[in-house]
Amino acid sequence: EIVLTQSPATLSLSPGERASLSCRASQSVSDLLVWYQQKPGQAPRLLIYDASNRATGIAARFSGSGSETDFTLTISSLEPEDFAVYYCQQRSSWPPTFGQGTKVEIK
Amino acid sequence: QVQLVESGGGVVQPGRSLRLSCAASGFTFSNFGMHWVRQAPGKGLEWVAVIFYDGTNEDYTDSVKGRFTISRDNSKNTLYLQMNSLRAEDTAVYYCARDRRQWMVHSIFDSWGQGTLVSVSS
Numbered sequence: 001e002i003v004l005t006q007s008p009a010t011l012s013l014s015p016g017e018r019a020s021l022s023c024r025a026s027q028s029v030s031d032l033l034v035w036y037q038q039k040p041g042q043a044p045r046l047l048i049y050d051a052s053n054r055a056t057g058i059a060a061r062f063s064g065s066g067s068e069t070d071f072t073l074t075i076s077s078l079e080p081e082d083f084a085v086y087y088c089q090q091r092s093s094w095p096p097t098f099g100q101g102t103k104v105e106i107k
Numbered sequence: 108q109v110q111l112v113e114s115g116g117g118v119v120q121p122g123r124s125l126r127l128s129c130a131a132s133g134f135t136f137s138n139f140g141m142h143w144v145r146q147a148p149g150k151g152l153e154w155v156a157v158i159f160y161d162g163t164n165e166d167y168t169d170s171v172k173g174r175f176t177i178s179r180d181n182s183k184n185t186l187y188l189q190m191n192s193l194r195a196e197d198t199a200v201y202y203c204a205r206d207r208r209q210w211m212v213h214s215i216f217d218s219w220g221q222g223t224l225v226s227v228s229s
Contacts, residue, residue, distance in 0.1 A: 034215055036152075043202055043219035044144075044152065055217065087152055091214035095168055098152040 002026050002090050004099035012107040019075040021102045023088035028068045032092035035064055035073045038101075039084045047086075048073065078104070109133045109218040111203050116223030119193055129186040129203030129220055137161070137181035140206035142216060143188050145199035155201070156188065157212055170196075193227045200224050 003026040031051040036044040048064035204216035
């Protein structure tokens with residue numbers, strides 16, 4: 001089973017700042033890496049699939065990059081609604097697995 | 108618009124059973140693989156089970172194999188999760204989620220229900 005390690009655990013930033021979230025895989029997942037956003041009390045929402053493809057309706061300030069074992073989710077300029085927990089997930093190897101999450105909080 | 112609505116959660120004693128349902132609308136349910144994903148209180152996400160669009164194939168995470176059964180009724184646009192021999196560690200919010208691609212399991216979860224809480228406690 002592929003283990004995904006997200007860092008940092010918590011990111012404290014102000015609105016308007018740039019956020020960079022890391023996801024590292026224990027072995028190569030090619031580009032089969034997915035990102036979700038989850039706000040308190042809500043279900044996760046698909047943001048990015050296959051490393052760099054924005055899902056339908058996702059704002060352009062969200063972007064994904066990386067391949068093999070190292071991936072980054074970037075939020076170019078944080079909006080108030082972006083403060084949430086972000087999870088990565090790999091779909092390269094069965095079963096699909098998630099990282100432990102990165103919380104983006106208001107500084 | 109796609110809508111997934113889970114039901115059936117509650118408090119149950121260890122060793123007992125519970126059946127979750129997920130009512131789907133706003134899309135052709137019979138074309139999509141469906142998943143259950145759970146989240147223990149204050150914890151991260153864990154994939155639980157998948158069923159193919161036509162119900163011909165299914166799979167489970169190791170910790171629930173032999174205890175949980177995923178099924179679907181395409182005539183009722185409903186997904187199910189039968190959970191037997193429940194344990195304290197099964198306590199979680201259970202989400203149903205749609206696979207992004209039709210006809211195939213791609214394990215990209217593009218629509219989620221609001222979740223239903225299962226609490227296993229004596």
